[in-house]
Structure formats: structure tokens, C-alpha cells
Amino acid sequence: MCDACGICGERRDLQLAGAGDITQVEAQIRQVVTGVLREVEMYGVNGLKERRAQIPVGVSARHVHVCQEDLEKLFGPGYMLTKERDLLQPGEFASKELVTLVGPDGKTMSRVRILGPLRSRTQVELARTDGIALGIKNLPMRRSGELRGAAPITLIGPRGSVYLPEAAMRSNRHIHMGPRDAERFGVKQNDVVQLRLGGQEGVTFHNVQIRIHETWKLVAHLDTDDANAAGIVCDLQAELIK
């Protein structure tokens, strides 16, 4: 399980190697070596020590945030989320609760995890690939919480379902950081920067939003489409470019 975002492991099939599984061990070593080579490629051997604008990447798999009202419709009156594990940011957690998503033509996607704590409004964060699988044409990209124009979607839980006319979206690329990191990088709330990933499948992502909060730890959040395009997994370092 990945520790950076805490939710990607299920999607990207990362697993700790069993002691006897040499293929797994090899794959993990290859991943570490690839990461180092990417950085050497980008900065040179001598440049590695002087990197300043390095951001760890967390890959966000599809997930759901729910409000109390929708949680009760899905899981029953008075229901509360059960913590499965903590996420990187203080207070945030992956819950044990899973829902099924249903798209406009009845295509379904099961076992999508709810992340806590509860929010004021339910929001379904998908990659564009997930949207296509659900039959959602042109999944809109939105900043978290800005759901005007988001796609309609149905959530199904063990005790009921809920239809949401504006809830499904592709989350915009963003970097979480605290005030001290913001000062170090010379950026402020809602600045738009670029994020460069090296290697054979290297990509520079544009339109990456800076999000600052007192308690946040430094992490760039990309969805699984961006991660798979760039051929990366969690914990790789990306370069912030202003």
C-alpha cells in the first residue's frame, strides 16, 4: 500500500514483495533505480544535492467525498464512517465504506472508496478513463468543491441510492503545502504552476494549482490518468516550475 496518498495502492497494484517472490523484489528494485535515474537525468549527478523545487507526488485513484445527508441515504440513518487508515494530511482518512457508481447509460463501477471526514457536499473524483468507462462524455475538470457544471452520477450503497445532478468531476492538478513550503517555493494561494516529471515517459503538466493550508504536508496530487501517462507511481519527485 502506498503511504503518500494512502488510496492509490488498490488501483495501481503496488504490493510489498513476499520474501520468496523474486519477481516482485526485482520489480521494486527496478522502480527505485528508475526513480534515481530520472532524477540524475533531470539534475545531473552533482545537481541532485541542490534540488530545491522538488515535490513528492501522490497519485489519487477515483474516490468519493460525501455529506452527512447522502451518507445516511446510502448507509442508513445515523451512519458514521469507519476509518480504515489515515491519509497523509492530518485528519483525512480512507474509510472502510465502498459505494457503486452508476453513469448516465447505466454503466457501473463498483468498490469506490469514500474518504473522510464528511464534507458539506458530495463530490465524486474520477480520472477521464473512469468517466469513459462509466459512459460520461467529456468529464469536466473542476477544483475541489467547485461543482457547478460537474457531471450527473448515481451512488449506490447497501441501504439506498442517491442521484446527484452535479457531482462527478476530474479533479484539477494541485499541490498541497503549508505556509513555510509556500515561502520556500515563492508561491501563494491559487497560483498556477507547472510540474515536470522526467524519464522515458516524461511529461510537464500545466495548470497545477497551489493550495496552502496551515497543517498540510507537501504533496502534488495527480490522478491515475496523469500518473499512467507519465509512467509514475507515488513517492516519485516532481519539479515545480513557475
Added chain:
Amino acid sequence: MCDACGICGERRDLQLAGAGDITQVEAQIRQVVTGVLREVEMYGVNGLKERRAQIPVGVSARHVHVCQEDLEKLFGPGYMLTKERDLLQPGEFASKELVTLVGPDGKTMSRVRILGPLRSRTQVELARTDGIALGIKNLPMRRSGELRGAAPITLIGPRGSVYLPEAAMRSNRHIHMGPRDAERFGVKQNDVVQLRLGGQEGVTFHNVQIRIHETWKLVAHLDTDDANAAGIVCDLQAELIK
């Protein structure tokens, strides 16, 4: 159906609108407008006329190239591919023939199309997302025809199956062009360039290989992971950056 690469429509759910389907018409108009806005954003209204390094993008969905020997193992002795439709490049076509892929743990992916003409060696081109769905860890990126270190995969046809120890890969990003386009852009065979796509989900792809052939028409080939990361469909224009 997309005319640029001829094979993406099935994957990306692009459809011509029926006369009465206003949602479809709206979605198509929105796509055209988005394309224009991307270009205005990148070049400015006055800059649109002077664009020089513009390349149309073709999105390649997963597909298979086969050799005669493997075709006969899958479809029977003496079998020949049936053309479904021509692709952009002269002589290349999407066939009617579909195979099922099986990954290392037995995960399957059905209805994967064979592209013609036959090649000297069978090659399975997947996006990283496809690789994950098939249980292939770390799908290697390769140039077309360079299969050393490609992943093992099994193909199943109506008359038999074939196990290939080195056949599945993620195709590297590349741009097809003829000699006159190469001269115009100032590039030569196997040069590595970048490809920039604008818009809200904008991305610059690095490590894009130039491939020149006398008869080739100009098109940049990205796979569905790259296309979904950048939020694009076929026929959008990308900017070549040297």
C-alpha cells in the same frame, strides 16, 4: 468514428450525432469550441494565422500487429486479414479480426483489434492503464519493432492461441511525417522533440520521436493514457517544440 487514426473511436466513445440527439450535437459543438479556445490560448487570436509547428494528433487505442505465422495459429491455416477500413497512412488498415489478450495472472481483455498489413513479428500495443487491467506490472515503453524486454502476453483467437514471451509494450510517443514536413519543421529521422497541448488539462509530452517515411502523412501518435491525461480527442492540433 475518428478519421485521424481510424482506431480510437471504439475506445473513446466518439459518435456521430443522430439528427434528433441534441445532447450529442451539443457535445460535438463543445468539442470544436474547446479546440479553438485551446489554440487561441496558446497563440492569441492574431497568432493563429502564423502557426507553423502545428501537428494533428491521432489517438491510438490498444491494438495488435501480427505476423503470418501467429495469424494462422489464431485464425487457422492460410487465413488472411479482412479490411474493415483504411487508416490514415497509405496501405495501413483496421481489420475485422479481433483477439482476446490474457495477462500473466489470467486477466483477460477481449475484442482487441488487429491492424494490417501483416508484420514480420507480432506486437501488442497497450496503454499503461490497459497493462494494469491485464495484471502487467511496469509495462515497458518501446519503439515500434523493438521488442527486446517487452512483456509476455497470450493472444487468443477463434482457432487457437499463442503465447509470446516478448510482445506487449507501451508504444513510445512519435510523430509520423513525410520528408517535406521534416524539412519544414527542421527535424530528421529519430530526432526527439516535445509536443505541447494547451487548455485546462494542458500537457507537454517529452521524448517524442520523429519518424519519417516517403509516403507518410503528418500525425502525432499518442496513446489513450496520454490523450486522457491531456483531455484530448483526435484531430486536435499540438505544437511541436524542439
